Amino acid sequence: MWRRFRGRPRPPPPLFDPHFPILDLGDREFITLGQMLESLVCFGATGSGKTSGPAFHLLLNIIRAGCSVLVLTVKPDECQRVKRICEIAGRGSDFRRIGEGEPWKLDxxxxxxxxxxxxxxxxxxxxxxxxxxxxxxxxxxxxxxxxxxxxxxxxxxxxxxxxxxxxxxxxxxxxxxxxxxxxxxxxxxxxxxxxxxxxxxxxxxxxxxxxxxxxxxxxxxxxxxxxxxxxxxxxxxxxxxxxxxxxxxxxxxPVADVCASGESNLTPDEAMTEGLVVCVDFPVLLWREPGQYLQQAIKSTFTRAALRRDVTKSPRGWCLFVDEANWFADARNDALFASVSRSARAFSCVFAQNIPLLQQSFGEEGEQAVASWLGNFNTTLLCSNGSHQTNTYFSDKIGQRRELFLGGSTQRTDEPPSLFSVLASTVTGSFSEQWSPIVPPHVFATQLRTGGVRNGKLVDFFVIQSARMFGGLPFKLATLRQGDL
Ligand SMILES: Nc1ncnc2c1ncn2[C@@H]1O[C@H](COP(=O)(O)OP(=O)(O)OP(=O)(O)O)[C@@H](O)[C@H]1O
Ligand SMILES: [Mg+2]
The missing domain is CATH 1.10.8 (Helicase, Ruva Protein; domain 3)
Known part of the structure; x- marks a missing residue:
């Protein structure tokens, strides 16, 4: 390959390469950009390493793959992290912060x-x-x-x-x-x-x-x-x-300045065509309802723009990236987006703590709504989690296997030990077959490393992908090193 281009300028990388590796799962297994088009959700308890582990690597490689990204924020430090990740990916000039004191507007x-x-x-x-x-x-x-x-x-x-x-x-x-x-x-x-x-x-x-x-x-x-x-x-x-x-x-x-000023100098179409990484820096924890409403409205506007664009003219992938997704989950529109986004090269990559928290944010019909919302994601990553409901849900999803249980007993005679007494004792044996979880729920709670110095900065997580087997198993246990920002 190198010899072919020696002395001549290398051709630019394609704007969309479905084989681009987004997440390295080890053992030569990857999640590629093509597979990301069916969206990804990652669960993990607070402190499980999902932001510094999978989220860091996913965002970094999604940006390296040339995608345009919309990042919604909940925590105040998120925008700074995204900016840094853009710089590490060599695309610092494509970063746009929509926030207080910035010139970017979208009415x-x-x-x-x-x-x-x-x-x-x-x-x-x-x-x-x-x-x-x-x-x-x-x-x-x-x-x-x-x-x-x-x-x-x-x-x-x-x-x-x-x-x-x-x-x-x-x-x-x-x-x-x-x-x-x-x-x-x-x-x-x-x-x-x-x-x-x-x-x-x-x-x-x-x-x-x-x-x-x-x-x-x-x-x-x-x-x-x-x-x-x-x-x-x-x-x-x-x-x-x-x-x-x-x-x-x-x-x-500042919320009104961004979205109700009558002016738009950062439109979704421009962002998607030019491959911009747009971070809406009105984190919910600081801006409360106005921050949540503004970001929900921007999400809705960008997703509609992504679905109506012509990928022959705007060929890059477009990613909606949300840490703490329960703040912006929307049962009806997320399902609508998931059902048609693939052909528009649009996908979502979202992170949440657990199922009960999502149910709470979906209101009264939470249980049903979460079950159908989870169907929007073809890939699930599971970091360490203490939520029994979440762990049981995914243990059930991975499935069960048949296990053979052997049992036995001996009944001894009262005679002093001799060859005769051993032969005379009654030996019984039994075996039974039972279905048991391939990954029992407690494994998600106790067996996964959560990063930090004491774990050598390593974060373990399970990967489940619909219709994909990993070496004969319906899941893969993977490990990533936390990103240093
Ligand atoms: N680069 C790093 N090196 C070492 N430790 C780190 C690094 N980044 C984060 N940590 C630590 O690793 C742990 C996991 O952090 P992280 O923020 O990724 O968890 P999280 O799952 O996103 O939690 P939350 O739901 O609260 O956001 C924390 O204790 C954090 O202090
Ligand atoms: Mg986090």
Whole structure:
């Protein structure tokens, strides 16, 4: 190979190589970029070494493979780690931090509505995700009626603002929702039409030249406004409070500067084509709800952009990378993404502590939701874990084997030992076959190294990949050295 290119410049590496090794499992076994396209989840207790072990190596090699990455953050030091990993990979210039004091902006609604096939539905999808997040954030799902009302209010508001004025940012939707008529009389009042933002949007929309499809959507929103003014005060105020609670997360400080400024200088399309590593540095532990909502909205916008891109023009892989994934897991949209992402060269690489924590973040339907959410990932890594439920789940998943148990006993006579007495004693033997776990649950809790100096910086973990056997076994025990940052 070397001789062939001696004296001539080497060809650049391909932008997407499915054979690129992403994780070295030892014994010449690898997880390749092609296999990553079916997504990966890693479980491990706090301190099990998942961030400094598998997460470090995965992110490093995903970046080395030329992929574009979106990193969501929960802990305050994560962004710095990602920057350092980019530098180690030799791609420091591709790192972009979306955060306080940075110039990067992405007006989420405006970006979505300026796409070639933009629709009210695609823009509202992002806010729908947030309504679901908000309604399960107390661990108890809101009644579906209120979720539907809130989603409809937001959808119809986007329709009226966008089709009425030709542009729409989150700030505009907030103003519109705040200005909706409180009674049928107010709706007929010329002063309300003249002075309120909602009235102005409707007025502008009636005289704008809209194609028939959009005109119909606009008229639906006018109908909704009438319907809204006729609702009981209690219904209106609950719907209004839910919508304002979501929109207001984006309305102030650096979060508003990033996603509601009317400007976009870092779009998902550009990031994916150029192979940028974008880290959203609004860690949930520091920024709480606004940080969580902003990152969930950015995740939703990037995933939709990844799925609609043309891989012949933008051939790089795109990875959604999330440590502490329970903060951003979304049963419906994650499943939708997983079902079609492979052909769009998009995948997720996420880390979580245990199943009970995920169930809690999925709200009331947690158990079912987690079971189906886990189906989105073809590869599972299991670091040391103290969660019995998680360990039992994966022990069951690895399966059982038949084991032969031998038993025996002798019945001695009371005679003093002699050749005769040995021959006269009764010897019984038995054997039985039983099914027992190939990897019993306690192994995940007690047998895996968790890094640190006392373990020689080594992190052990199990790898399970659907439809893959490792030397005749349905799992592989692998070891990685913790990355020094
Ligand atoms: N480069 C390193 N060298 C030695 N020890 C390290 C290194 N990086 C981390 N450690 C230690 O290894 C242990 C595992 O750390 P790590 O942060 O990777 O765990 P984790 O599974 O991500 O935990 P958490 O869920 O709390 O984030 C910790 O005790 C940490 O202090
Ligand atoms: Mg960690």
């Amino acid at each position: 989420l609604l405006d970006y979505e509505l300026s796409q070639p096939h933009a629709s009210v539905e695609s823009a509202a999808a992002m806010l729908d995700t947030l309504v679901e997040l908000a309604s399960r954030s107390q661990g108890k799902n809101e009644e579906p009626f209120w979720q539907l009302l809130c989603k409809r209010l937001l959808r119809m508001s986007i329709a009226a603002v966008w089709l009425g004025t030709g542009k729409c940012s989150i700030t505009d939707v907030y103003r519109f929702v705040a200005d909706l008529p409180q009674s049928p009389d107010q709706l007929q009042n010329p002063e309300w039409i003249r002075d309120s933002f909602a009235g102005q949007c409707y007025l502008a929309g009636t005289v704008r030249d809209l194609p028939p499809g959009k005109r119909r959507v606009f008229e639906l929103s006018v109908g909704f406004c009438e319907e809204w003014s006729n609702l009981s005060e209690k219904t209106r105020s609950i719907g209004h409070t839910m919508a304002v609670n979501i929109l207001s997360q984006f309305m102030t400080g």
